Amino acid sequence: MEAPASGASDATHLALTFENNRLASELFGQFDQNLALIEQKLKVDARSRGNTVSLRGEEIATNQARRALDHLYDRLLKGASVETSDVEGAIRMALAADDQLVLPTLERKGKLALAQISTRKKTIMARTPTQDAYIRAMERAELVFGTGPAGTGKTYLAVAYAAQLLERGSVERIILSRPAVEAGERLGFLPGDMKEKVDPYLRPLYDALYDMMPGDKVERAITAGVIEIAPLAFMRGRTLANAAVILDEAQNTTQMQMKMFLTRLGENSRMIITGDPTQVDLPRGVTSGLVEALSILDGVDGVVTCRFREVDVVRHPLVQRIVEAYGRKEHPRTDPAP
Numbered sequence: 001m002e003a004p005a006s007g008a009s010d011a012t013h014l015a016l017t018f019e020n021n022r023l024a025s026e027l028f029g030q031f032d033q034n035l036a037l038i039e040q041k042l043k044v045d046a047r048s049r050g051n052t053v054s055l056r057g058e059e060i061a062t063n064q065a066r067r068a069l070d071h072l073y074d075r076l077l078k079g080a081s082v083e084t085s086d087v088e089g090a091i092r093m094a095l096a097a098d099d100q101l102v103l104p105t106l107e108r109k110g111k112l113a114l115a116q117i118s119t120r121k122k123t124i125m126a127r128t129p130t131q132d133a134y135i136r137a138m139e140r141a142e143l144v145f146g147t148g149p150a151g152t153g154k155t156y157l158a159v160a161y162a163a164q165l166l167e168r169g170s171v172e173r174i175i176l177s178r179p180a181v182e183a184g185e186r187l188g189f190l191p192g193d194m195k196e197k198v199d200p201y202l203r204p205l206y207d208a209l210y211d212m213m214p215g216d217k218v219e220r221a222i223t224a225g226v227i228e229i230a231p232l233a234f235m236r237g238r239t240l241a242n243a244a245v246i247l248d249e250a251q252n253t254t255q256m257q258m259k260m261f262l263t264r265l266g267e268n269s270r271m272i273i274t275g276d277p278t279q280v281d282l283p284r285g286v287t288s289g290l291v292e293a294l295s296i297l298d299g300v301d302g303v304v305t306c307r308f309r310e311v312d313v314v315r316h317p318l319v320q321r322i323v324e325a326y327g328r329k330e331h332p333r334t335d336p337a338p
Contacts, residue, residue, distance in 0.1 A: 014055040014062045016069060023076040024051035027069065034072070034087045038065050041091045064094040071114065080123065085314060089127025092311075096129035115139075117160045119167050119212045124160055128312045131157060137304040138272060143265065145294060146274045148308025155248050158272040159208035162244035165270065166226070167213070172242040174227045176205045177235060177261070179252040202229055205248060232257055241266030250275035250290040252282060258289025 018024040028035050028048045035046040035053065044057035044065050053069065055062045068090040072082050093114055115135035116125040126132035131153055137144045138161045146154035165171045209218050209227065221227040230238075232253065247253070247261055250273045265271050275290045282288060297303045310324045 012056055012059060012062065014066055015052060016055065016066060017052045018073055019051070020077075021051045023073065024048075026076055026082060027073050028053065029082075029087075034082065034084075037084065037087050038068060038091060041088075042068075042094070064091075068094040075125070078123075085127065086125075089125070089314065092128045093126065093132065117157065117164050117212075119160070119164050121214060122160075122212055124157070124212075127153070127314045130306060130308050130312045131314075134306040134308075135161065137306055138270070141302055141304040142269070143262075143271045143297075143303045144273070145290075145297075145303070145305040146272065146308065147277055147290070147294065147305065149276055149278070149310060149313060151313040152308035153312075153314050154274045154306075154308055155204055155246075156208045156211075158246050158248075158274055159205050160212050161272070162246060162270075163209060163212040165244045166221075171244045171269070173225070173244075174209075174221075175230050175240055175243050175245045176202055176228070176248070177230045177232050177246065178202055178205070178248045179232050179250075179257070202248075205246065232261065235264055236260055238264055239266040240264045240269055240271075243269045245269060245271045247271070247273045248275070251277050251280045251288050253289035254282065255287055255289045255292050258293050261289075262293065 018027060029037075032046075032048055035048060038044065039046045042057070042061045042065050044055050044061045046065065047054045055065050057065075068087070071090045071093070072086065075082055075086065114125045115132045116123055117135060118124075126135055130148075134144070134146055134154065134157060138158070144158075146158060148154060159174075159176075162171075162174045166174055206218075213221075218227065222229075232247070243266070245264070250258065252275075253261065261273075262271075273290070273293075277288060277291050277294070280288045280291075294305060298305070
């Protein structure tokens with residue numbers, strides 16, 4: 001393992017030296033594009049010379065930039081690449097480091113202690129404080145709700161965590177479920193066998209699985225029933241033991257469906273429920289089972305809810321601005337009457 005960056009500093013200046021010249025070049029980015037992004041987001045001046053970068057600015061900002069760069073350099077030391085999205089994620093975490101859930105062995109305000117999910121094929125690190133809390137919640141709670149807008153990683157991380165549990169032998173199977181055709185689930189009107197009927201609705205879950213596990217292993221696991229596609233309408237009467245169970249698009253469940261699903265949880269199982277309460281497709285006047293469950297189960301021991309917001313969107317930056325724009329339209333600010 002190579003030594004971390006060394007630094008000499010005062011209140012407004014940090015000089016960081018990274019021992020591996022090749023990795024330092026990757027860290028700074030082509031034409032120093034990664035440093036430019038850190039400059040823009042953290043309001044610091046970042047200038048590289050060889051394998052050294054000089055950071056100038058407010059003390060808090062320069063320390064945030066140091067934490068972000070240290071984290072990204074550690075990624076490179078471990079053989080991972082550093083993309084623009086990774087830089088943005090490190091910046092988000094650095095900004096929130098004071099409020100971050102830290103591991104007991106790490107000093108507060110030290111290096112970023114990002115939660116991560118690892119399989120043989122891929123390692124995913126949290127890119128926002130909410131993702132960090134979400135991963136940690138899945139590690140300690142038997143039932144986790146992940147709610148919020150599209151693009152925040154709530155479904156992807158849930159599937160990745162399930163794949164990690166399966167690979168480590170912590171569970172014997174993964175069960176993926178989702179309301180198939182809006183609220184009605186009229187599967188009989190769709191062509192093909194059961195798998196062909198629901199596959200289009202479960203595509204995001206499949207994509208995450210193939211990212212975390214080799215394709216042939218996923219196919220074999222599906223054939224053997226180790227990974228099971230279970231339409232919500234067919235879950236009644238089952239007890240799901242020794243399994244990682246994921247319900248996606250849960251905002252489109254009815255109250256009865258949600259209660260039925262929640263009570264399927266068996267021994268040595270983890271259940272993760274994701275959805276966006278603002279995107280309910282149920283008929284007018286029908287209460288979302290997700291919305292009701294979030295209210296009823298608030299404060300129940302063993303249940304954790306992680307609420308993602310627009311600032312947690314980790315897709316293209318334009319997606320975050322689109323979500324924010326729609327949010328302003330749906331919830332316009334009203335100024336108090338004079």
